[in-house]
Amino acid sequence: MPEFVPIDTPTLGDRSYVVHDGQVAFVVDPQRDIDRVLTVLEDRGVRLTDVFETHIHNDYVTGGLALARLTGAAYHVNAADKVSFERNPIEPGQAVEVGSMRVRAVATPGHTFTHLAYVLEVPGETPAVFTGGSLLFGSTGRPDLLGPSHTSELVHAQYASAHRLAAELPDDTRVFPTHGFGSFCSATQSEAASSTIGREKRANPVLTQPEQEYVDALLGGLDAYPAYYVHMGPANAAGPREPDLAPPRRADAAEVRRRIEAGEWVVDLRNRTAFAAGYVAGTLNFGLDGNFATYLGWLIPWGTPLTVLGATAGDVATAQRELVRIGIDRIEAAATGSPREWTDGELRSHPTAAFADLAQVRHHRPVTVLDVRRDQEWAEGHIEGSVHVPLHELLDRMGEVPEGEVWVHCASGYRASIAASLLAAAGRRVVPIDDDYDRAAPAGLAVVTAEPAAR
Structure with missing residues (x-):
């Protein structure tokens, strides 16, 4: 039986997957920081032969193309997707042999028009399906990310896609979605850590409710999604390169002040308690202890120069990794240490309360x-x-x-x-x-x- 290795990105609410048979491996929906995938491959001693994308992602920048180029793996993207790079186009119904495993593409429109799920088949069994933004744990991917003019068509397509998977796959087939762990790509959230087709048949509204009831409930529950999503699809269609995670250059107190005065964003990465107790005037608090990249990416005017302030170099590196996942590739400068080292003036503070x-x-x-x-x-x-x-x-x-x-x-x-x-x-x-x-x-x-x- 193949081994399934999920790679969680909890701050964005997504999972990527490495699957191998002891000799060769494939990856589904890799995040931008592909060093995590390479570490799994090295630890297992397996060779990557194939990378699969379920869809052109709206909530993060993919690492698929860079991973495929680095390893020589085939990069499978729906043939119907308009992209500006060379890939191995895959169509619904097409299957790819990966060692002793077989990966079959299934059309599952709804989250996007060209969305694919990938069914894993081994001799005599169908152990898993990788559903991307289609069938999630107790939910489905949201159908409104391509604009309001497409939402009605996509939500009905999402319903049909979920029922197609439920009808075609055995009840004990494990479901491995990309979204649904806090991602705004999910219509609703679930506390489940794992699931199967049979469990979703019993509990998922898309499989237990009449179509119009499901449609009305899903659309009625949708709320805002991050503004940076508008940049993700174009970035992924253009073919993102491997990110540069080299440390940003150091900024002294005078430079921090100049950048604030110039209207740039200077972000304090400390938790909210530490920030309130003492901070540099004009700095903004996006703590690493929450959904840092989601909210920073949502609020920052896209393209605004960014400097980060962290207690340690490790904090700066964590911020940098989070940001490249959403396409903020360059941090202009960084400072580490304590707030008194970041200013040549007085610190500000404000009280907190209950x-x-x-x-x-x-x-x-x-x-x-x-x-x-x-x-x-x-x-x-x-x-x-x-x-x-x-x-x-x-x-x-x-x-x-x-x-x-x-x-x-x-x-x-x-x-x-x-x-x-x-x-x-x-x-x-x-x-x-x-x-x-x-x-x-x-x-x-x-x-x-x-x-x-x-x-």
């Missing part, structure tokens, strides 16, 4: 409560009297935040810290709430909840 603190403060003085969660989160419930500006819209809607003291919250604190740093850099007085939103009502804050759906 929802219980907010409840007490509102009894004594007026403050603005800014909710930076997404629209769907707000609709499900929010603090009475709060102002709602989703984090990804804050830069464009800063003028809508009332003057005076602003208490910022999200669902747990990570996005609130980002928002607070953006506001602080604009000269606003901020208090980020570092607390779980579920504690707002028990703290005594009036919460407006959504009306239950009519039956």
